[in-house]
Amino acid sequence: MSAHRVASFTPLFDDATASAMVTLCERFGSYGMYSEEPTFEGLGQGLPARWDAVRNFLKTGGRLGRQESLETLAARTNYFRETYAYGAKPAIAGIEPFLFHEGFVEAARRLHGRPIVEPAIVFANLLVPGQELAIHTDVPEFRGVNRKRHPQWLIVVMRHSGLFEAWRMPIATAVAWFHDCSGGEFVFYPDGPQAPPVAHPVHYNTALLLDTDSVFHGVDRVASAQPIAPLRPGMRLGQAGDGRWEVRDGERVVASYGWPDLRFSISWKAYCFADEPERRAWAEHRDDLTVDAVVARLVEDLRARRIVGADVPAGNELVDLLIDTYVPYPGAAG
Numbered sequence: 579m580s581a582h583r584v585a586s587f588t589p590l591f592d593d594a595t596a597s598a599m600v601t602l603c604e605r606f607g608s609y610g611m612y613s614e615e616p617t618f619e620g621l622g623q624g625l626p627a628r629w630d631a632v633r634n635f636l637k638t639g640g641r642l643g644r645q646e647s648l649e650t651l652a653a654r655t656n657y658f659r660e661t662y663a664y665g666a667k668p669a670i671a672g673i674e675p676f677l678f679h680e681g682f683v684e685a686a687r688r689l690h691g692r693p694i695v696e697p698a699i700v701f702a703n704l705l706v707p708g709q710e711l712a713i714h715t716d717v718p719e720f721r722g723v724n725r726k727r728h729p730q731w732l733i734v735v736m737r738h739s740g741l742f743e744a745w746r747m748p749i750a751t752a753v754a755w756f757h758d759c760s761g762g763e764f765v766f767y768p769d770g771p772q773a774p775p776v777a778h779p780v781h782y783n784t785a786l787l788l789d790t791d792s793v794f795h796g797v798d799r800v801a802s803a804q805p806i807a808p809l810r811p812g813m814r815l816g817q818a819g820d821g822r823w824e825v826r827d828g829e830r831v832v833a834s835y836g837w838p839d840l841r842f843s844i845s846w847k848a849y850c851f852a853d854e855p856e857r858r859a860w861a862e863h864r865d866d867l868t869v870d871a872v873v874a875r876l877v878e879d880l881r882a883r884r885i886v887g888a889d890v891p892a893g894n895e896l897v898d899l900l901i902d903t904y905v906p907y908p909g910a911a912g
């Protein structure tokens with residue numbers, strides 16, 4: 579038995595609802611690049627939001643230890659993402675069967691043993707041929723710390739440090755696929771980062787639900803006969819009609835693909851509350867952490883573990899020390 583519980587949905591929907599998800603993806607039309615996430619003020623200012631994952635990917639060359647230029651690695655991992663629902667509010671009509679999927683809600687309850695399940699977000703991920711998603715754990719949530727205002731790498735450090743679990747809000751994540759993708763396996767480490775991973779082939783109208791804030795995961799490279807397109811932040815992937823999709827830099831077409839060549843997944847995340855008072859404490863911001871208190875607590879722990887002495891490194895040096903100390907990235911497979 580795995581250390582982490584994973585629920586599987588095969589199939590996820592009836593045929594009509596599954597094909598409506600593909601139509602919805604086309605109807606949404608245009609997708610921005612995920613790398614356009616904000617950076618943050620304070621500690622680690624100017625670093626990418628997920629500096630922990632970027633740093634690991636650059637250090638290891640990804641799960642399979644490939645060595646490529648920084649530019650190529652960036653093009654491979656800057657995939658396309660848009661939000662289909664925020665909280666229980668659809669951002670596009672037709673997402674409701676996914677947003678309120680009873681099977682997801684039931685599996686989420688079982689995952690964390692918490693009865694109150696509240697959808698947090700639904701988003702689409704699109705990868706083009708040659709793209710992959712670096713191994714990572716998702717950005718978790720803690721009372722008072724917010725991925726839009728605070729460094730995401732720090733929030734990931736908080737989870738793996740185990741020092742702030744009393745403030746953490748357990749989240750269940752489902753990932754569903756609407757492609758029989760060539761390559762693009764969903765790779766995850768259900769038995770922990772030091773045990774062998776599972777490379778799960780992606781099939782049309784299936785889904786997995788797990789705790790992606792705790793289980794390391796990523797996406798293997800989507801099959802490609804060509805070198806990867808010269809993708810840069812700011813580009814968009816859009817519908818071009820007749821089943822074609824184009825990456826555009828403003829008006830300029832950078833690359834063109836058929837729908838079957840892309841990899842399309844939809845993710846669902848939900849908060850899992852133990853009871854109503856806990857849900858209220860979350861909503862009303864009682865008992866919130868502050869980032870200064872978090873960093874002070876982490877530094878105190880580094881001292882207690884004799885990783886630092888009286889002189890504590892500052893700035894980016896402290897950032898890297900925190901990531902390397904607490905986030906147990908799986909090693910490259912060689």
Ligand SMILES: [Fe+2]
Nearest residue numbers: 715716790795
């Ligand atoms: Fe993820």
